[in-house]
Amino acid sequence: MSMFGTNDEERTDLTKEESRYVRARSRKLLGSLIDPIKTRIYFAIFLGVISTALRVAGPALIALGIDWALPKAILRQYNELWIVVITYLSAALATSILTYLFLMLTARLAQQMLFDLRNRMFVHTQKLSVEFHERYTAGRVIARQTSDLESIAELLSGGLNELVIGGLFMTFTAIALFLLDPTSFLILFGALLPLGILTRWFQVRTNRGYRKQRVASSRLIQYFVETMTGIRAVKAFRKEKRNEEHFGGLVEDYRKHNAHLIQLFGIYDPGLIMIGNVTVAAILLSGGYRVLDGSLGIGVLTAAILYARRFFDPMEEIAIFYNSYQSAASALEKISGVLEEEPSVPEPTNPVSFESARGEVGFQGVEFKYSTGPVILKKFDLKIPAGQTIALVGTTGAGKSTLAKLIARFYDPSQGSVKLDGTDLREISNKDLRREVVMVTQEAYLFSGTVIENIQLGRPGATIDEVIAAAKAVGAHQFISKLPEGYETDVNKRGGRVSAGQRQLISFARAFLANPAVLILDEATSSLDIPSERMVQAGLKSLLAGRTAVIIAHRLSTVSIADRVLVMEHGEIIEDDSPSKLAAGTGKFAKLYQAWKDSLVQ
Numbered sequence: 001m002s003m004f005g006t007n008d009e010e011r012t013d014l015t016k017e018e019s020r021y022v023r024a025r026s027r028k029l030l031g032s033l034i035d036p037i038k039t040r041i042y043f044a045i046f047l048g049v050i051s052t053a054l055r056v057a058g059p060a061l062i063a064l065g066i067d068w069a070l071p072k073a074i075l076r077q078y079n080e081l082w083i084v085v086i087t088y089l090s091a092a093l094a095t096s097i098l099t100y101l102f103l104m105l106t107a108r109l110a111q112q113m114l115f116d117l118r119n120r121m122f123v124h125t126q127k128l129s130v131e132f133h134e135r136y137t138a139g140r141v142i143a144r145q146t147s148d149l150e151s152i153a154e155l156l157s158g159g160l161n162e163l164v165i166g167g168l169f170m171t172f173t174a175i176a177l178f179l180l181d182p183t184s185f186l187i188l189f190g191a192l193l194p195l196g197i198l199t200r201w202f203q204v205r206t207n208r209g210y211r212k213q214r215v216a217s218s219r220l221i222q223y224f225v226e227t228m229t230g231i232r233a234v235k236a237f238r239k240e241k242r243n244e245e246h247f248g249g250l251v252e253d254y255r256k257h258n259a260h261l262i263q264l265f266g267i268y269d270p271g272l273i274m275i276g277n278v279t280v281a282a283i284l285l286s287g288g289y290r291v292l293d294g295s296l297g298i299g300v301l302t303a304a305i306l307y308a309r310r311f312f313d314p315m316e317e318i319a320i321f322y323n324s325y326q327s328a329a330s331a332l333e334k335i336s337g338v339l340e341e342e343p344s345v346p347e348p349t350n351p352v353s354f355e356s357a358r359g360e361v362g363f364q365g366v367e368f369k370y371s372t373g374p375v376i377l378k379k380f381d382l383k384i385p386a387g388q389t390i391a392l393v394g395t396t397g398a399g400k401s402t403l404a405k406l407i408a409r410f411y412d413p414s415q416g417s418v419k420l421d422g423t424d425l426r427e428i429s430n431k432d433l434r435r436e437v438v439m440v441t442q443e444a445y446l447f448s449g450t451v452i453e454n455i456q457l458g459r460p461g462a463t464i465d466e467v468i469a470a471a472k473a474v475g476a477h478q479f480i481s482k483l484p485e486g487y488e489t490d491v492n493k494r495g496g497r498v499s500a501g502q503r504q505l506i507s508f509a510r511a512f513l514a515n516p517a518v519l520i521l522d523e524a525t526s527s528l529d530i531p532s533e534r535m536v537q538a539g540l541k542s543l544l545a546g547r548t549a550v551i552i553a554h555r556l557s558t559v560s561i562a563d564r565v566l567v568m569e570h571g572e573i574i575e576d577d578s579p580s581k582l583a584a585g586t587g588k589f590a591k592l593y594q595a596w597k598d599s600l601v602q
C-alpha cells in the first residue's frame with residue numbers, strides 16, 4: 001500500500017494534502033521520463049521556434065516585395081524583386097524542412113517516453129505480490145495499460161505539439177504585426193476580448209462534456225467486458241434481453257454526450273471564423289484610409305490582413321488542449337500510483353544461500369490477516385516433517401487456501417514466521433523459493449503456446465524426453481498423444497482446446513518436472529471427473545513421492561493417500577492425526593468420513 005492509501009482511484013474525497021502528494025508523485029514520474037531525453041527536448045523546442053519564426057516571416061517578406069521591390073521593378077530594376085522572391089522561397093523551404101524535423105523528433109521522443117512508461121508498468125505490475133493482484137482487479141490493470149496510456153500518448157504525440165507550435169505562432173504573429181503596423185496590432189488586440197469570452201465558454205462546456213463522454217465510454221467498455229467474460233452465465237440464465245436493453249441505454253448515453261460535444265464545436269468554430277472576419281474587416285478599413293492618405297504602404301496592409309486572417313487558426317486546438325491535458329494528467333496520477341506500489345512480500349537483500357531443501361515446513365507462532373482485515377488464521381504452531389503428505393480438509397472459508405498461500409509465501413504472516421528447513425521464508429531469495437515450493441491451484445493456468453512449452457515452464461531448459469517422462473508420470477501422456485498435433489498442439493488454437501481436467505493434468509506434469517521439495521495442491525483435482533481422478537490417483541502418488549506435500553481436497557480418495565490429516569475450522573486446526581485414526585474417532589473428520597463412505601456405497 002502507498003502512503004495515504006491514495007492508490008484507490010475510486011476515492012474522490014482526497015484531502016488537500018493527499019492531492020498535493022498525488023500531484024507531486026506524478027510530477028516526479030514525468031520528470032523521470034523526461035530526464036534521459038532532456039537535451040533532445042530542448043533541441044526540438046529550438047527547431048519549433050526557428051520553423052515558426054520563418055513561417056511568420058512570410059507575410060512580412062510579401063510586404064517588403066510589394067512596398068520595396070515592386071516600385072523598383074516598375075523602373076526595370078529587377079534585383080530587389082529577385083532577392084525578395086528567393087528569400088521568400090528559402091524561408092518557405094526551410095520552414096518545411098524544419099517542421100518535418102520537428103515533427104519527426106517530437107514523435108520519436110513521445111514514442112520513447114511511452115515505450116519507457118509501458119515497460120515500467122509491465123515489469124512493475126508483474127513484480128508486485130499476489131496481494132496486489134487480489135486487491136487490484138485485472139480490469140483495472142488493463143485500464144492502466146491501455147486507455148490511460150492511450151490518453152497520455154494522445155497528449156504527447158498530438159496535443160502538446162499543437163499547443164507549443166500554435167502558441168509560438170500566435171505570439172510571433174502578434175509581434176510581427178506590432179512591428180509592422182501598431183494600429184493593426186491594436187485592432188487585433190481588441191479582438192482578444194471576444195475571443196477570450198468565447199473560448200472560456202467553449203472550454204468550460206467541452207471540459208464537462210469530455211469528462212461525461214469518458215465516463216460513458218468506460219461504462220460501456222466495462223459492461224461489454226463483464227458481459228462477454230460472463231457469457232456462459234448470461235446464456236444459462238437467459239439474460240440476453242435484459243443485457244441488450246441495458247447496453248442500449250449505455251450506448252444512447254454515450255451518443256448523447258458525443259452529440260452535445262459536436263454541438264459545442266458547431267458553435268465555437270463559426271464563432272472563431274466570425275471574430276477573424278470582423279478583425280480582418282476592421283484592419284482593412286483602418287488600413288485602407290491610411291493607405292489613401294499615404295501613411296501606410298499597400299504591402300504592409302496586405303501583410304497585416306494576412307497576419308490577422310491566420311492568427312486565429314491554431315485557436316481551436318489550443319482551446320481543446322486543456323481537455324487532453326486533463327485526461328492525461330489524471331491517467332498519469334493513476335499510473336504513478338501503480339508504479340509506487342511496493343511488493344508486499346519483498347525479496348531479501350541478503351538471502352540465505354539455499355542449495356536444495358529437504359522440505360521441512362514449520363509454522364511458529366503464526367497469526368494471519370489480509371492487510372487490515374479480521375484475523376483469518378488464529379495463532380498456531382505446526383511442524384510438517386520433510387516427505388510427509390498432508391491432507392488439509394475443512395469447510396469453505398475455513399482458511400485452507402490462506403494457510404497454503406503462506407507456505408508459498410504469496411503473503412507473509414502478520415505475526416510469527418513460516419520456515420523451510422528452519423530458515424524463515426523471508427530470508428530465502430524468490431528464485432530459490434519458487435524452485436523449492438510449488439503451488440498448483442484449481443485454476444490450472446495454461447499460457448498460449450504448445451503443450452511442451454506449457455510443461456517446460458516447470459523447468460525451463462528441460463528436454464522433450466524429460467517433458468514426456470513427466471507427462472507419463474502423472475498420467476497425462478495418453479490424452480496428449482491423442483491431441484491433433486500431440487505435444488506440439490497449441491493449447492489456445494482451435495482443436496487444441498483442452499478440458500479443465502486435462503489442464504489440470506498438464507499443470508501436474510509441469511509441477512512434476514519442477515521437482516520441488518514442497519508441493520501444494522489447492523483443490524487441484526476438483527475439476528476432474530471420477531474416471532480421470534482414478535487415473536490421476538496413480539499419477540498423484542508418483543507426483544508426491546519423495547517430497548513434502550500439502551493437499552487440499554474434498555474427495556476421500558485423495559485424502560486417503562495422505563500420511564496425516566489436518567481438519568480446519570474458522571481459521572484453526574481442530575484435528576490432526578493419521579486418516580485411519582481420525583476416521584475411527586468421533587470428531588469432525590469421522591463424520592465426514594462416514595458421509596463419504598455412505599455416498600460411495602450406492
Ligand SMILES: Nc1ncnc2c1ncn2[C@@H]1O[C@H](COP(=O)(O)OP(=O)(O)O)[C@@H](O)[C@H]1O
Nearest residue numbers: 134370373376395396397398399400401402403
Ligand atoms: N485476498 C483476500 N483478501 C481478504 N480476505 C480473504 C482473501 N482471501 C480469502 N479471504 C478470506 O479468508 C477466509 C479464508 O479463506 P480461504 O483461505 O480461501 O478459505 P478456504 O480455502 O478454506 O475455503 C475467508 O473468510 C475469506 O473470505
Ligand SMILES: [Mg+2]
Nearest residue numbers: 400401402522
Ligand atoms: Mg480455498
